[in-house]
Amino acid sequence: MVPYNRCVKLGGREGCHFYKENMRQTRLFSNVTRAAQGLLTAGLFATALHASSHREALAVLNEPCADQTDTYAWVSDGAHDKLYMIMNFYPLHEPGQGNHGLRACNGYRYEFHIAKGTSLRDRIVYRVEFKNTLPAAKAPTAKDAVGGPNELLWQLSGGTEKLTVWRVAGSENQNGDNDVVLADGVDVLPNNHGPQTDRLVYGLGPFKGYDSGDSSIREAGLYNQAFVDRYIHKLSNGGRVIAGQFDDPYQLDEKGIFDLVNLGKSDLGGLAGARKGTIRDVFTGFNVFSIAIEIPMADVFPQGIPHNGVGLANSTDSLLRIHTTVSRQSMQTVDGENVITGLKGSGNWVQVGRNALPLFNAGFIGAARQTRYLRTSPMNDVSNFGAEVLFPVLVRDLDTLGVYKALGLPAATVEKLKGPRVDIINAVNLGRPIPIEDGSTGDVITLDAAIDSSFPNGRRLGGGSMPNRNQVNVNTVLISLIAAGDPGAGLAKGVEVNDKNYLDRFPFLAPAHQGLFQGHGGTNVPTEPDIPSVN
Secondary structure (H helix, E strand, C coil), X not given: CCCHHHHHHHHHHHHHHHHHCHHXXXXXXXXXXXXXXXXXXXXXXXXXXCCCCCCCCHHHHCCHHHCEEEEEEEECCCCCCEEEEEEEEEEEECCCCCCCCCCCCECEEEEEEEEECCCCCCCEXXXXXXXXXXCCCCCCCCCCCCCCCCCCCHHHCCCXXXXXXXXXXXXXXXXXXXXXXXXXXXXXXXXXXXXHHHHHCCCCCCCCCHHHCCHHHHCCCCCCHHHHHCCCEECCCCCEEXXXXXXXXXXXXXXHHCCCCCCEHHHHCCCCCCECCCCCCCCCCCEEEEEEEEEEHHHCCCCCCCCCCCCCCCCCCCEEEEEEEEEEEEEEXXXXXXXXXXXXXXXXXXEEEEECCCCHHHHHCCHHHHHHHHHCCHHHHHHHHHHHHHCCHHHHHHHHCCHHHHHCCCHHHHHHHCCCCHHHHHHHCCCCCCCCCXXXXXXXXXXXXXXXXXXXXXXXXXXXXXXXXXXXXXXXXXXHHHHHCCCCCCCCCCCCECCCCCCCCCCCCCECCCCCCCCCCCCCCCCCCCCCCCC
8 A cells, every 4th residue: 555645745635545445446447348348349449549659749850869659678488587678769761761761860879777676766777879970072073983972872872870889887787887888889780772772782682784684683672581680789798789770560540649539430349420441550661760689687687586487466676667768968069070960969968758658658748748758757757747647638538529428438437537547557567566656656667577578567579469469459458557447458459460570589670661662652543532431
């Protein structure tokens, strides 16, 4: 039970009363849900929330390198001897877009933060920085060979993309150093531009010119998983890392979301008031920039995971509390000599982005405070954003749109759903005795390293019943939590498959869509919008 004074910090006396009655109300919500099961179909609220964070705050519109979309963190099954973490950012990239494509971001720090137990204080941080370089160029002449910085396309320019990984540790660092380099200046995975780049630049096959009459050279891509695997690099602590462009692994009907939650009929169990037409995953064909890192658990728990293999409902000693951040230097000055970014950074490093639980910033926090979320620490989330979780605004929006009335939910139940909702906080804290106060509760992925991971105990990429399915549909878990007070109620399945198969091994991400033949480019036929009939 949370002490009374801690409840007051969150939601006042009413919040404390709600917490004490939480189990009784959870059962009430579940009973109501089952009673309305004929209406609460698999597609109930899947598109009612962003379970990801693509362009979720106004500030990231001006700073796409800081636009984090999803964070994943989970332990390997069985022995739990590896920790896997993935950070996705710079989203919605059309594979064939731009003469330079999507490139690693210079001037930013991408960090995986790991805390332990009931504290959100960093114990270990894994930092990744990128450095892109381009050779100096003289004015072109008619006798220049193909290739070099005067080329129009990055692939032929001689430019390089490198990444460096550090372990920035506090008390967990065994040798006492603050920063330990785990990989220094290793190659970033190149983009999947298309068949001609595969041959001319990547050397994946012989090239023939147009004069050969052989069109297959320009039609058959050779960029494959074996090529991607070349860019998995070993870390000095026994781990591995890869960074580059991959398929965006998230699925959502964002077109409906951005028309003021205009939900499709099949996503609302066939309700007559919902829009007609096919529900589509807006992320199909898009790429995203990803960093995937594999860490030996001995680097995190040098003395071994406490009670490994045994889950203890009241324990916190085997808990990891993980979030990711993006930082840059506070001063950015226009610099014409910097051909990569056009800027020169100076001053202290400041946080400009963060991400952890799916949905948090995009589904709980209103537009006027989303940038504040990006600039602040999970250490202060209770004070800064506790009210947004206690009283989820989206529940009120759904009520205004008539969703609850269409589903036949009693008004009294809807009022309870509007809050205060300490049950949501308890669920993301895995029901463990974690104080609901600053420094202990915040937007982090909490996972128990002693047992296999399954959301909300960590978040795993892939691992589902089919190669293109995730282990857990986070939409279902999150919407069930908000709509019924029970993460296991089984609501809101929505779009459940990815447009590519995940790997069953590191780095788990599917390779990037090819620039030439994949993605969203088309023939612009038909030229009229495909709007469903009103009949």
